Amino acid sequence: MLDIKNLHVEVEGKKILRGLNLTVNAGEVHAIMGPNGAGKSTLAYAICGKEGYEITEGSVTFKGKDFLELEANERAGEGAFLGFQYPVEIPGVTNMNFLKTAINSIRKYRGEDEMAAVDFLKLIRAKAAELDMDPEMLKRAVNVGFSGGEKKRNEMVQMAMIDPIFSVLDETDSGLDIDALRIVADGINRMRGDDKAILVITHYQRLLDYVVPDYVHVLSDGKIVKSGDKELAQRLEKEGYAGLGIDENAA
Template sequence: MLKIENLHVAVGGKEILKGLDLEIEAGSVHAIMGPNGAGKSTLSYALAGRDSYEVTAGSVTYLGKDLLELDPHERAGEGLFLGFQYPVEIPGVSTMNFLRTSLNAVRRYRGLEDMDAVTFLRLVKEKAAALDMNPDMLKRAVNVGFSGGEKKRNEMVQMAVLEPTLAVLDETDSGLDIDALKVVADGINALRSPERAALLITHYQRLLDYVVPDFVHVLFDGKIVKSGGKELALELEEKGYAAVA
């Protein structure tokens, strides 16, 4: 589904990713772990197509297409979803309006008609309930005044509504208490299917207790230095990155 080859990415002229290789098959869940500054967030932003993340070499193929040729909104249209480490506050745009605009934009990209208001409302309420989100929050401006946990939950509601083919979740577990973590994990697990895949970017092994990955990779200084099964996460937790890398 996703094939990253020799990816080099620079931010502000500084090279952060230095030849990263990764391949993700449909139906699998991958976790990338690594210390601060290893390039975890850079990878997620580069995949989503953020402006200031300059790809200087390498290629990314997604569902047979050159992902790097696509604009960020086209990548989303193709089924890529980035769960933000720091979800952005947007005063003046209600969460509901944001979700509707987003879903319909993606549907239009795929040649589908806009979803009618009644069906949409039912869908959002159902997804929000499944993720324990208070329906009142849907009326509030996107992430404005939300706690850290509520923001992450909101990311999960967006993901549930958009039903991405590939979800890249950048430290979705950070700042969550154990109850919220379980809810978020349920949200991710609910989307697991043979057609979909997920890439979890995380600092800690904690999330992986609830979303059990098929593969774990260690990112260190801009490259994947080690890959393994779910037991690698435990080893990292125990011995630290330096020993494993």
């Protein structure tokens, strides 16, 4: 589904990713772990097309398409979703309006008709209930005045509504208490499927107790330096990055 080859990315002239290779197939859940500054978020942004993340070498192919040729919104239209580490506050735009615009933009990209208002309301009520979100929150401005946990839960509601093929979750677990973590993990697990894939980016092994990955990769200094199964994450937890011979302060 996703094929990243020899990816080099610079941000403001600084080399962050230095030849990263990663293949994610349909039905798989991959976890990317690594010390701070290793380039985890850069990888997420580069896949999803954030401006200022300059690809100097390499390729990203999604379902056979050259992803790097597409704008961020087009990548969303193709089925990619980014769960943000720091979800952005948007004053004056209600969650409801935001989601409706998002869903219809994606539908438009795919040449589909807009979703009927009734169907939209039904869907959003169902998804909010599944993720235990107070329906009143849907009327509030996107993320404005939300707690850290509420923001992450909101990301999960958006993901559930958009129903992406490929989800990238950038440190979605950071700053969450155990209850919020369970809700987020539950949200991610709902996105699993034979024709879907998930890339979980995390600093800690904690989330992986709930979202069990098929593959775990360790990112350090802009490259994947070790790959394995879920055992690798447990080893990291026990021995630390240093135990694997990775300098925690490499960057």
